[in-house]
Amino acid sequence: LIIYFLWSQCLEELKHASPQLSLLSTSPTEIRAMWMPLSSHHSRGDIMRYRIDYSSELFSVEVAGNETQVTLKNLKPSHTYQLRIAAGTQAGFGRPSEWAVHHTPNLTQVLFAPTELKVRAKMHSLHVTWQPPPNHTQITSYKLAYREVDGEEPANEENPAGDAHEIRLRKRVKHYEITGLAPDCLYEVKVWACNKQTEGYPAVWKGRTDKFTEPVRPPNSLPPLPPSNVKAQANSSTSIWLQWEKPPFSNERVVTYTIRCSPAGTRNASLISYYTSTSQEILLGALKPFTRYEIAVQSNGINMGGPFSGTVEESTLADRPSSPPTDLQLSAINSFSVLVSWRPPLEPNGIVVSYRMLYSGNLSQPDHLWTNLSHDGSVTSTEVLDLMSETRYYFKMAACTEVGVGPFSPVKDVHTPPKQYGKCKKS
Numbered sequence: 076l077i078i079y080f081l082w083s084q085c086l087e088e089l090k091h092a093s094p095q096l097s098l099l100s101t102s103p104t105e106i107r108a109m110w111m112p113l114s115s116h117h118s119r120g121d122i123m124r125y126r127i128d129y130s131s132e133l134f135s136v137e138v139a140g141n142e143t144q145v146t147l148k149n150l151k152p153s154h155t156y157q158l159r160i161a162a163g164t165q166a167g168f169g170r171p172s173e174w175a176v177h178h179t180p181n182l183t184q185v186l187f188a189p190t191e192l193k194v195r196a197k198m199h200s201l202h203v204t205w206q207p208p209p210n211h212t213q214i215t216s217y218k219l220a221y222r223e224v225d226g227e228e229p230a231n232e233e234n235p236a237g238d239a240h241e242i243r244l245r246k247r248v249k250h251y252e253i254t255g256l257a258p259d260c261l262y263e264v265k266v267w268a269c270n271k272q273t274e275g276y277p278a279v280w281k282g283r284t285d286k287f288t289e290p291v292r293p294p295n296s297l298p299p300l301p302p303s304n305v306k307a308q309a310n311s312s313t314s315i316w317l318q319w320e321k322p323p324f325s326n327e328r329v330v331t332y333t334i335r336c337s338p339a340g341t342r343n344a345s346l347i348s349y350y351t352s353t354s355q356e357i358l359l360g361a362l363k364p365f366t367r368y369e370i371a372v373q374s375n376g377i378n379m380g381g382p383f384s385g386t387v388e389e390s391t392l393a394d395r396p397s398s399p400p401t402d403l404q405l406s407a408i409n410s411f412s413v414l415v416s417w418r419p420p421l422e423p424n425g426i427v428v429s430y431r432m433l434y435s436g437n438l439s440q441p442d443h444l445w446t447n448l449s450h451d452g453s454v455t456s457t458e459v460l461d462l463m464s465e466t467r468y469y470f471k472m473a474a475c476t477e478v479g480v481g482p483f484s485p486v487k488d489v490h491t492p493p494k495q496y497g498k499c500k501k502s
């Protein structure tokens with residue numbers, strides 16, 4: 076019997092738990108009472124209705140069990156009220172909550188609560204918006220406070236929890252993002268207006284941040300495949316025409332392509348160039364003539380690039396040399412012949428098929444009057460015969476590729492010595 080008695084006491088205790096009350100006045104003659112619904116394990120049965128008692132003389136109002144607030148009207152301004160709430164199941168009302176005390180505002184000094192307090196809950200943040208109180212002429216700022224509440228603590232309007240975060244905001248500000256919150260937790264947010272003399276009544280919101288959900292990796296967030304069928308074709312000595320096809324299938328829309336181009340075999344990262352194309356072709360320009368390039372193409376989605384395709388190689392076309400043969404040297408072998416030697420140009424821009432040599436005894440003659448000799452591209456020295464003795468000769472040389480002749484070297488000169496005994500050449 077004693078055990079049964081204790082057990083039934085315990086059940087009664089749970090059955091008659093009461094919700095907590097939050098109170099606020101949006102005008103001097105009103106009190107809005109708000110509460111969180113009881114969790115089912117506390118109510119032990121469906122809540123059919125709530126009863127709110129208030130005094131000085133005892134009044135009561137009842138609302139349906141699906142409601143979470145009621146506004147008491149026609150109250151006295153600047154008056155102290157006591158309120159409590161009791162939850163009712165089919166079996167009757169449970170034990171009411173403790174009395175909560177609330178002062179209705181003074182008619183002349185009231186600063187009403189901000190209106191239209193709205194909170195958009197996310198996993199880690201609450202986005203709070205509001206509108207000014209009905210008569211907001213004297214507002215100098217707003218204050219916003221928030222705290223985590225565990226839902227079971229008793230209402231205590233006079234002494235808010237010590238760990239509330241309070242933020243002061245300028246009077247023009249009508250929204251605030253509270254960040255760094257825990258998911259699926261109950262928070263209380265209050266916003267109130269302030270002027271120089273006083274702080275107004277708060278608008279209050281209570282609710283939960285969103286539940287934690289594993290960020291789902293959408294199937295289209297795989298990086299796009301590289302393009303297929305990359306084809307390179309040299310268009311000139313300094314450009315390569317590149318074309319490719321869209322990846323055969325792609326989860327993500329390809330927005331751009333990145334083209335990587337470098338001289339074949341280079342290990343010097345500063346010689347690698349990157350180009351961007353929105354179409355499936357590009358003309359790579361400013362390349363070096365007669366140079367083999369390695370090229371690869373990458374597809375880019377909106378947020379990520381995929382891997383590069385395999386490399387294709389293509390050489391730019393040959394061009395005429397852009398520099399003359401180097402190291403031109405002249406030495407008179409005798410009064411009538413000169414040995415000429417040289418080295419290939421530094422920038423042949425192709426295979427040197429021949430060298431062109433011009434010489435003259437008169438430096439101010441135009442080029443076409445100079446004697447014009449051609450030598451095979453494999454040769455780097457030659458004897459020039461049938462010269463006149465005791466004459467200063469001027470020489471210059473150019474290298475030729477199949478495309479054309481390059482620039483001539485600077486002029487060098489040689490002096491043939493006087494005729495020697497017994498020798499007789501051209502007069």
Ligand SMILES: *[C@@H]1O[C@H](CO)[C@@H](O)[C@H](O)[C@H]1NC(C)=O
Nearest residue numbers: 123138139140141142143144
């Ligand atoms: C509660 O239920 C009543 C009747 O079903 C309905 O008229 C009322 O709008 C509901 N209130 C809320 C806050 O859901």
Ligand SMILES: *[C@@H]1O[C@H](CO)[C@@H](O)[C@H](O)[C@H]1NC(C)=O
Nearest residue numbers: 152153180181182183184185
């Ligand atoms: C309201 O506040 C004002 C200024 O503090 C004061 O003069 C007035 O007496 C108060 N009124 C009431 C009804 O308390």
Ligand SMILES: *[C@@H]1O[C@H](CO)[C@@H](O)[C@H](O)[C@H]1NC(C)=O
Nearest residue numbers: 183184185209210211212213
């Ligand atoms: C707003 O406040 C002013 C000055 O305090 C007052 O004269 C006016 O009656 C108030 N208006 C309303 C709608 O309460």
Ligand SMILES: *[C@@H]1O[C@H](CO)[C@@H](O)[C@H](O)[C@H]1NC(C)=O
Nearest residue numbers: 308309310311314315316358
């Ligand atoms: C490059 O060559 C390709 C193929 O010969 C040709 O279709 C394209 O128009 C050329 N592009 C330019 C810019 O010369």
Ligand SMILES: *[C@@H]1O[C@H](CO)[C@@H](O)[C@H](O)[C@H]1NC(C)=O
Nearest residue numbers: 338341342343344345346347
């Ligand atoms: C890489 O190339 C740049 C540009 O041509 C050049 O200045 C640099 O010396 C090169 N570095 C090496 C290690 O070859």
Ligand SMILES: *[C@@H]1O[C@H](CO)[C@@H](O)[C@H](O)[C@H]1NC(C)=O
Nearest residue numbers: 435436437438439440441444
């Ligand atoms: C050198 O050539 C220039 C131009 O053809 C000519 O005027 C000049 O007489 C020539 N000098 C000699 C020494 O032949």
Ligand SMILES: *[C@@H]1O[C@H](CO)[C@@H](O)[C@H](O)[C@H]1NC(C)=O
Nearest residue numbers: 431433442443444447448449
């Ligand atoms: C040299 O001869 C070639 C043909 O053999 C000709 O095309 C070229 O113009 C000549 N060069 C000069 C500078 O006269």
